[in-house]
Amino acid sequence: xxxxxxLGRVAWNTLITLLYLFLLAPIVIVFxxxxxxxxxxxxxxxxxxxxxxxxxxxxxxxxxxxxRSLAIGAIVGIVSVSAGMLLSLSLVRYKFRGKAAVNFxxxxxxxxxxxxxxxxVMLVIAPIGLLDSYPGIVLAHLGITIPYTVRTITMSLMAxxxxxxxxxxxxxxxxxxxxxxxxxxxxxxGLIAGAVIAFLISFDEATISLFIVxxxxxxxxxxxxxxxxxxxxxxxxxxxxILILISIGVVVAVERLVGLRRAI
Amino acid sequence: xxxxxxxxxxxxxxYPGAQKPSxxxxxxxLPRGEMLALLGPSGCGKTTxxxxxxxxxxxxxxxxxxDGRDVSSIPVYKRNMGMVFQAYALxxxxxxxxxxxxxxxxxKVGRAEREERVRKALDLxxxxxxxxxxxxxxxxxxxxxxxIARSLVIEPELLLLxxxxxxxxxxxxxxxxxxxxxxxxRTGVTAIFVTHDQDEALSMADRLAVMSAGRLEQIGTxxxxxxxxxxxxxxxxxxxxxxxxxxxxxxxxxxxxxxxxLRFVGEAAVGSPVRLxxxxxxxxxxxxxxxxxxxxxxxxxxxxxGQILTLSVRCGSRLLQADLPTHAGVLPQKGDQxxxxxxxxxxxLIGREAA
Numbered sequence: 001x002x003x004x005x006x007l008g009r010v011a012w013n014t015l016i017t018l019l020y021l022f023l024l025a026p027i028v029i030v031f032x033x034x035x036x037x038x039x040x041x042x043x044x045x046x047x048x049x050x051x052x053x054x055x056x057x058x059x060x061x062x063x064x065x066x067x068r069s070l071a072i073g074a075i076v077g078i079v080s081v082s083a084g085m086l087l088s089l090s091l092v093r094y095k096f097r098g099k100a101a102v103n104f105x106x107x108x109x110x111x112x113x114x115x116x117x118x119x120x121v122m123l124v125i126a127p128i129g130l131l132d133s134y135p136g137i138v139l140a141h142l143g144i145t146i147p148y149t150v151r152t153i154t155m156s157l158m159a160x161x162x163x164x165x166x167x168x169x170x171x172x173x174x175x176x177x178x179x180x181x182x183x184x185x186x187x188x189x190g191l192i193a194g195a196v197i198a199f200l201i202s203f204d205e206a207t208i209s210l211f212i213v214x215x216x217x218x219x220x221x222x223x224x225x226x227x228x229x230x231x232x233x234x235x236x237x238x239x240x241x242i243l244i245l246i247s248i249g250v251v252v253a254v255e256r257l258v259g260l261r262r263a264i
Numbered sequence: 265x266x267x268x269x270x271x272x273x274x275x276x277x278x279y280p281g282a283q284k285p286s287x288x289x290x291x292x293x294l295p296r297g298e299m300l301a302l303l304g305p306s307g308c309g310k311t312t313x314x315x316x317x318x319x320x321x322x323x324x325x326x327x328x329x330x331d332g333r334d335v336s337s338i339p340v341y342k343r344n345m346g347m348v349f350q351a352y353a354l355x356x357x358x359x360x361x362x363x364x365x366x367x368x369x370x371x372k373v374g375r376a377e378r379e380e381r382v383r384k385a386l387d388l389x390x391x392x393x394x395x396x397x398x399x400x401x402x403x404x405x406x407x408x409x410x411x412i413a414r415s416l417v418i419e420p421e422l423l424l425l426x427x428x429x430x431x432x433x434x435x436x437x438x439x440x441x442x443x444x445x446x447x448x449x450r451t452g453v454t455a456i457f458v459t460h461d462q463d464e465a466l467s468m469a470d471r472l473a474v475m476s477a478g479r480l481e482q483i484g485t486x487x488x489x490x491x492x493x494x495x496x497x498x499x500x501x502x503x504x505x506x507x508x509x510x511x512x513x514x515x516x517x518x519x520x521x522x523x524x525x526l527r528f529v530g531e532a533a534v535g536s537p538v539r540l541x542x543x544x545x546x547x548x549x550x551x552x553x554x555x556x557x558x559x560x561x562x563x564x565x566x567x568x569x570g571q572i573l574t575l576s577v578r579c580g581s582r583l584l585q586a587d588l589p590t591h592a593g594v595l596p597q598k599g600d601q602x603x604x605x606x607x608x609x610x611x612x613l614i615g616r617e618a619a
Contacts, residue, residue: 161351161353163349163350163351163353164353164354164355164356166320166349166353167347167349167353167354167355167414168355168366169319169320169340169341170318170319170320170340170341170343170345170346170347171341171346171347171366171367171370171414171415171418172341172342172344172366172367172370172371172418173341173366173370174341174370175341177341177370181366182355185357186356186357
């Protein structure tokens with residue numbers, strides 16, 4: 001009896017370990033390859049250097065696309081949270097006709113494949129002349145980020161006791177003051193989590209971006225995609241490692257700041 | 265009445281889609297510095313009245329006058345009310361001092377004056393030194409005190425309290441009951457509090473307004489409400505008692521089914537139907553027979569409650585409830601034959617409810 005249960009535990013632990021290794025393997029391999037000195041992607045590397053990292057920083061296309069992605073992500077984050085706040089307020093606090101329909105529409109982008117969304121968004125954005133422009137890509141990204149921000153903010157808002165807001169009203173705060181001094185601070189974790197998620201989604205979104213942007217508003221993921229069409233060298237691996245580190249950095253910072261897991 | 269501080273006139277609230285009004289033509293008034301309890305079972309409309317006075321609910325009709333001025337059209341945040349909520353509703357993201365200071369900030373009071381007034385308010389509710397604490401670090405009783413301080417620091421027209429003691433445990437409740445009464449007396453603020461607990465209402469309020477199903481049943485001092493209930497509802501809601509249906513047989517005498525004639529004090533036309541009530545503590549053990557209002561019967565049931573003994577005595581078809589002090593010599597046992605008497609002035613004549 002003792003032995004079989006021991007055996008079972010060992011088997012279980014092995015399975016879990018293998019599963020994690022399988023999940024992490026691509027990242028580990030990319031990390032190792034990024035230090036390879038050869039001019040093509042292969043595993044295992046023959047010799048190691050920081051050469052690829054230097055090249056990434058010297059690649060003007062990557063650098064300018066990085067700044068564009070950063071700006072687009074920041075704008076998408078801010079706009080998603082603002083729109084998400086208004087939507088959440090109306091969904092949580094007010095009763096109106098067609099509320100269930102609005103709720104479903106907000107959820108819809110979760111259900112539709114990105115490639116389908118991409119075609120649809122392109123067909124909407126093209127006639128209004130916003131293809132390959134900042135407003136165009138921001139609008140396209142908002143479509144997929146707002147469902148997430150509405151979720152995180154709605155969760156925070158539902159946890160706010162409306163009597164606390166009433167107490168502020170009674171003691172002299174105008175409705176606008178109640179919003180600024182009471183409601184907004186109390187949903188802050190949801191706002192920050194929503195902004196971070198929106199930023200991260202926008203920052204590494206490729207499918208929809210490929211349909212919307214070409215040259216002027218190209219984002220880092222689209223630049224990576226185009227780069228891979230013609231060349232496969234460890235620069236891509238180095239760039240990937242940098243992007244992973246940025247994502248981890250943002251998540252850890254927010255986790256420390258407000259507790260991302262609690263907010264989601 | 266016209267010079268009273270607070271006057272509520274024909275207040276009505278009918279919620280959209282509701283068949284009957286939640287508050288139905290309620291009128292009452294308070295002189296300055298009075299503490300009034302709105303008492304009634306849950307759903308009687310007492311909280312709705314409190315929220316209408318605060319401005320959180322818009323009345324369907326009627327007036328709320330403060331010093332003669334109708335405030336019902338003034339928005340909630342300009343009414344200058346202080347309100348203590350049932351679960352206190354302190355601002356969870358602010359310190360105790362910031363909570364108390366909030367109303368002053370909204371009134372654009374300068375920093376130095378704000379700090380001074382917050383300090384005084386903390387002193388008033390015995391929370392000196394707790395200003396920097398977070399709300400979550402306070403006990404239930406301390407949160408209650410902080411909520412009272414937040415309401416009083418703005419020197420409100422009126423202090424409104426919604427079931428202020430219902431979230432506290434029994435021991436703390438007694439303590440806070442005295443505390444609230446004391447704070448109200450010291451500040452002289454006019455106060456209205458809502459409760460479903462008759463002991464709370466009787467012990468804390470200068471006057472009680474008893475409500476049922478949206479209507480005001482009776483308003484009066486605790487003694488008036490307890491000893492001279494004017495409606496069946498008030499008589500049965502406040503305290504215990506034995507009720508008698510009867511007919512007036514002569515001046516101050518009623519014929520009651522299955523019992524000797526009952527003598528009472530009060531005006532009632534001969535021949536008219538009456539409803540009478542005797543409180544359990546007004547029934548006394550009689551030494552001898554033959555006194556007016558004496559009933560002989562057999563003890564059917566005894567409950568020992570420490571200071572008092574509650575007897576159920578079978579007199580003919582009636583069961584009489586009597587509370588006897590346990591220090592009163594030899595106490596009756598179950599099955600004993602006893603004679604109970606009640607003084608005519610202790611027999612309450614209940615005013616007939618308007619049909």
